[in-house]
Amino acid sequence: MAHDGDALTWQDAGKVDEYVERVGRLAARAAGDAELVESLPAVVDRVLDLGCGDGRLLEVALRARPAATTAVGLDNSPPMIERARQRFQGDDRVRISHHDLRHDLPALGRFDVVVSGFAIHHLDHERKRALFREVAAVLRPGGVFANLEVVRCATPALQDEFYRRIERPGGDPEDVLAGVDEQLAWMRDAALVDVDCYWRWRGFALLVGRAADVRSGSSASV
Numbered sequence: 001m002a003h004d005g006d007a008l009t010w011q012d013a014g015k016v017d018e019y020v021e022r023v024g025r026l027a028a029r030a031a032g033d034a035e036l037v038e039s040l041p042a043v044v045d046r047v048l049d050l051g052c053g054d055g056r057l058l059e060v061a062l063r064a065r066p067a068a069t070t071a072v073g074l075d076n077s078p079p080m081i082e083r084a085r086q087r088f089q090g091d092d093r094v095r096i097s098h099h100d101l102r103h104d105l106p107a108l109g110r111f112d113v114v115v116s117g118f119a120i121h122h123l124d125h126e127r128k129r130a131l132f133r134e135v136a137a138v139l140r141p142g143g144v145f146a147n148l149e150v151v152r153c154a155t156p157a158l159q160d161e162f163y164r165r166i167e168r169p170g171g172d173p174e175d176v177l178a179g180v181d182e183q184l185a186w187m188r189d190a191a192l193v194d195v196d197c198y199w200r201w202r203g204f205a206l207l208v209g210r211a212a213d214v215r216s217g218s219s220a221s222v
């Protein structure tokens with residue numbers, strides 16, 4: 001079934017407005033955010049959000065780790081960037097920058113946490129894989145990549161049911177969905193450790209991995 005917003009893209013305020021209002025009402029979204037907080041390291045100084053949208057996930061992370069000094073959000077949607085900048089107006093810790101994730105990450109230094117919320121599934125699979133390698137490279141030892149994502153369901157019927165339950169019948173034409181297992185494999189290929197799906201509700205999943213802590217040589221501190 002076609003959706004009213006099918007012709008729109010993330011560059012359009014209409015799609016952004018519809019998304020922010022709808023997803024803000026979803027209990028499963030709030031549950032995913034809460035699980036993401038559980039995956040954060042105890043101490044976080046610098047956090048990066050890929051496809052930050054209106055900044056919701058950055059705010060969740062900053063509320064959970066208020067001692068953080070730096071938060072960077074990247075997105076390529078002007079209306080989303082505008083919303084995120086409004087959200088963090090006056091907060092000197094936060095910088096929201098225009099960046100197209102189809103291209104290499106800009107030089108931003110290293111991070112304790114890289115988060116992403118429902119964004120990376122808009123990239124083609126090869127770019128997803130490359131981005132996971134870039135994420136691993138910008139994480140400090142022991143740093144965490146927490147990717148709250150839209151993933152492919154096991155069958156077309158389950159996919160349809162998921163889209164119905166998130167009030168997006170037929171799905172988003174901009175989705176390029178991958179399954180959980182293949183994405184976990186790509187994260188391991190990127191040299192992340194302790195990689196797993198920490199939480200799942202239908203087509204929402206929290207995929208988490210960690211940069212090995214070279215100081216301890218350990219991969220088992222979660």
Ligand SMILES: C[S@@+](CC[C@H](N)C(=O)[O-])C[C@H]1O[C@@H](n2cnc3c(N)ncnc32)[C@H](O)[C@@H]1O
Binds near residue numbers: 123
């Ligand atoms: C479903 S929204 C999620 C927004 C927010 N991260 C959240 O957790 O609610 C997808 C976001 O990914 C962004 N996005 C999609 N493709 C992108 C790209 N190639 N480069 C940067 N951002 C992109 C969109 O602009 C949008 O803000």
